[in-house]
C-alpha cells in the first residue's frame with residue numbers, strides 16, 4: 001500500500017527473488033515482493049492459464065502487437081502473427097544488437113523456460129564465479145538448490161522407447177556417431193506426469209508442446225516450489241502488475257521505493273511509494289542492471305560504484321537446425337522439455353542442448369540451442385538524451401559462438417552427409433545469432449557488490465539474481481543463480497539482520 005513501511009522488499013519474483021523471500025520469511029522477516037508481470041493464477045476463456053506454443057494469443061508476449069518468435073520462419077516463411085497488446089508472459093526485449101527473452105510474471109523465467117536444471121561441472125566452476133568457494137557450493141548450495149527446485153532426471157529406459165523423444169534419440173545417435181558424448185540433462189518437469197501424458201492417461205501438456213508461453217501441468221515452476229513454500233510461511237506478500245521505478249535513501253533511514261501499478265495494456269494506473277529497510281534487486285540480469293544504471297546516473301543512488309552495468313554476457317547462446325535424411329525423422333509429436341545435450345565444452349567450447357521443434361508435423365529437422373564460451377562482454381549505459389538504458393552488444397560478437405557450435409555440427413553434418421537448415425531464422429540464414437535466453441551479469445559479484453551481493457556504496461541494498469554472474473555459466477544458468485542466491489542469503493541473514 002502507498003506509504004507503507006516494510007522490513008524487506010524484493011524486486012522481481014524469479015529465482016533469486018524467490019530464494020531471498022523464502023529464506024528471509026523462514027528467518028522471521030516480513031517480505032514484500034514486487035512483480036511487474038501478472039500473477040498467472042487464473043484460467044483464460046479456454047479454461048487454461050497458459051496458451052500453447054503453437055497457438056500464441058494475447059497471453060504470449062509482453063506488450064507487443066505481433067509475436068516475436070525465437071524461430072521466426074519456417075520453410076522460409078515468416079510465422080509471426082498479430083496479437084492484442086497485453087502483459088503477456090514472454091518478453092522479447094530488443095536491446096540493440098540482441099533480443100533478450102525473459103519471463104514476465106510471478107515466477108519470472110521459471111514460467112517460460114525449458115526447466116533444464118544443470119549443475120556445471122566442478123572443474124569449470126572457477127571460471128564461472130572465481131571469488132566463490134567451490135567446496136561450499138558443491139557441498140551445500142548446489143544440493144540445496146536442486147532439492148528446492150525439485151530437479152529430476154528422465155528415466156533412460158522410458159526415453160529409449162517413447163515417441164515424444166524420438167527427436168532426442170536422433171540427436172543422440174548423430175552425436176555419438178561423430179564421437180561426441182551425449183549426456184542426459186536433469187529438468188524440473190514432473191517425469192511421472194510426463195509418462196502419463198505420453199501414455200494418454202493425463203491431460204497433455206509438455207507432450208502437446210506447452211512451454212514457451214507457460215506450461216499448464218507438469219512443469220515445477222517457482223510457483224510450485226520456492227514461492228509456494230514462501231507463501232506458506234504467511235510472511236510473504238506479492239504484488240503483481242507493479243513495477244519498481246526508483247530506489248533511493250529515505251530521510252529517516254532505509255530506502256524509498258517508487259512503484260508504478262500497471263494494467264494489462266501496460267498503462268500506469270497508480271504510483272505508490274513505500275519505505276523498505278532492505279531492498280533486494282532480483283529483477284533479472286537485464287531488469288536489475290537497467291534499474292541500477294539508471295539510479296546511479298540520475299542521482300538516486302550516486303554512490304554505486306563504477307562496475308554497475310558491466311560484465312554482461314549472453315551465456316554464448318546460439319541456435320541452429322540441421323536437415324536430416326528421410327530415414328531420420330524426428331517425430332510429429334515432440335515433448336517440449338529437452339532432456340539431453342552434446343558436451344563438447346572442453347574441446348570446442350560448446351554445450352548443445354538437443355531441443356524440440358514441437359510444430360505438430362514431421363519436419364526431419366534436428367534443432368539445437370548451444371551454450372558456448374563466448375568471451376565477449378557488454379555494458380549497460382544511461383543515455384541522458386533518450387532517457388533509456390542501452391546495451392552495447394553487437395550482433396557480430398556472436399561469431400565466436402557460431403565457430404564453437406560449428407565444432408559440433410560441422411562434424412556431424414560431414415559424418416551424416418547432411419546440411420544446416422537455412423529456413424528457421426529467415427531466408428537463407430543458418431544461425432540464430434540475434435537472441436539469448438540466458439542474460440547474465442551487469443552487477444557482478446565481488447565487483448559491483450561484495451562477495452555476497454551487498455551493493456557497494458549502500459548498506460541494505462542487495463543484488464541476488466543473474467546480474468551477479470559474469471556472463472557465462474557453461475551450462476543453463478538457473479541452478480547456479482538459485483545456488484548462489486542460497487549461499488548469499490544465508491550469509492546476509494546471519495550477518496545483517
Ligand code: FAD
Pocket residue numbers: 011012013014015016017034035036037101102103104105106107108109110112113114115116117118212242243244245282283284285287288291437438439464465466467476477478479481
Ligand atoms: P528472472 O527469472 O528473469 O526474474 C526476474 C523477474 O523480475 C521477472 O519476473 C520480471 O518480470 C521482474 N522484474 C523485472 N524488472 C522489474 C521491475 N522493475 N519491477 C518489478 N519486477 C520486475 N535456464 C535454465 O537454467 N534452463 C533452461 O532450460 C532455460 N530455458 C529458458 C528458456 C527461455 C525461453 C528463457 C527466456 C529462459 C530460459 N532459461 C533457462 C533462463 C532462466 O529462465 C533465467 O536464467 C532465469 O529465469 C533468471 O533468473 P533471475 O532470478 O535472474 O531473474
